[in-house]
Amino acid sequence: MNVRALLGVLRGRLYAQRRIVAACCTAAFVAGIVQPTGFVAPLFLCSLLGIAMALAQSPGLYPHLDRCEQGAPLFGRELARAKALVPCVAAAFAALLFAGAQSLRDPGGVPLTIVVALAAVIAGTLTALSATIRHGASRALYVAIAAAMSGIAYGLAAGAHSVLAEVGFCAIVAFFALRQYGEALARYDPI
C-alpha cells in the first residue's frame, strides 16, 4: 500500500471539501449539545453525515482531483482505500465532536457513544461510497442500503442491547463494502 498516496488523497480531498466537513462537524456538535442521551442522535445523524460525505466523493464535483487520481499510477484497490478514508475520517471527526459536546452534559455515556457511532458511521459510509460511481436506481439503492445499515446497527445496539453484535455486524459490512467499492472502481470508466 502506497502510504504517501493514501495521505495525499486524504489531505487533498479534505482540503477541497473543508466547508462540507466543517458544516458536518458543526451539525454533530450542536446535536450533541441538544440531544446528549441515547443512540438515536449519534448513530443516525453521524451516519447521515457519513453518507453525505461519501456522496461528496462522486466524480464530477472536483474534476481536477478526479483527473489527477484517475491518471495516477495507483491500483483500483489503492485508490478505493484512499478515497474511502476521506469520508470515514470526516464522519469520524463529526462523531468525535458529537461525543465532545455530549461530554459537556452527560460524560458517562461518551465511551459507548463513540464505539457505537463510529462502527455505524464507517459501515454506512463505506456502503454509500459504491453509490458514487453509479447512477439512477442503483445509486439510490446503495444509499438506501447504507441507511438500512444504520437502522440495523441501531436495532442491535439499542434494541438488542448488544454493542458487541453491532460492532461485529458493522465490521463485516464495512469489509465487504470496501471490497465491493475497490472492484467497482477498478472497472470504472471515467466517461
Next chain:
Amino acid sequence: MRDAAFVRDGTSVGPFTLDLEEGERAALQCDAPRDAAIAALLGCGIVKASSGCVLIGDFDPRVQSVACKRLAALVPHEPLALDDGEFPRYVAYRAALWNLEPRRAHERAALLRKRLAGMHEAFAFPLIGALIGMPKLVVLDRPQPAYVRHILDVVAGRALLTTHADADGARVFAPNTLRFRSVQA
C-alpha cells in the same frame, strides 16, 4: 494505437491508428470536443479501448494500467483556478499520488513555472502538475493554441499527443495532423 476505438452507450470515438516515438509529436483532430476529450483519455491509458489496442511503451492499459500511467501524463482541457498559496499544495498532492520526493517535486515545479512565465497560471498549473512526474508521453486535451511555444518548449524530448476539435488548433501543434472521423456504432 492500432484501430483503437471507444464505443459505449451511443458514444463512438475512433478508431485511431498512430505511432509515436520519444521526441515526436502528433495532433489528433476529432469531430467534437467530447470526442477529443475521450481520445486524450484513450491516448494516456485512463480509458480502455473497446476495440483495437493502445500500447504505451510496451504496456497495455487493459492489463498494466499502473505501468502505463507511470509513462503517460494527461493535461486536461479545463483550466485549474488556484491562487498562489494553493499551488504548493497542488504540487504536494501530485507528488504524493506519483510517489515522488516532495522536495524534488517542488524544485521541479518552480523550475517549470519559470520556464512557463507568460503562460496564464490556470493553464500552466495542470501542465506543471503533469510534468513533475517526468512522463515519457504527454497527452494534452484541446490545448490553447496561444501557448504552443511554451508547451513545445517544456515538453521537448518527450512524445507529445494533442487532441483537438478544430483543424486550426491541430495544425499549430503538429505539422502533420491526423484527422479522424468517428464511425457510428
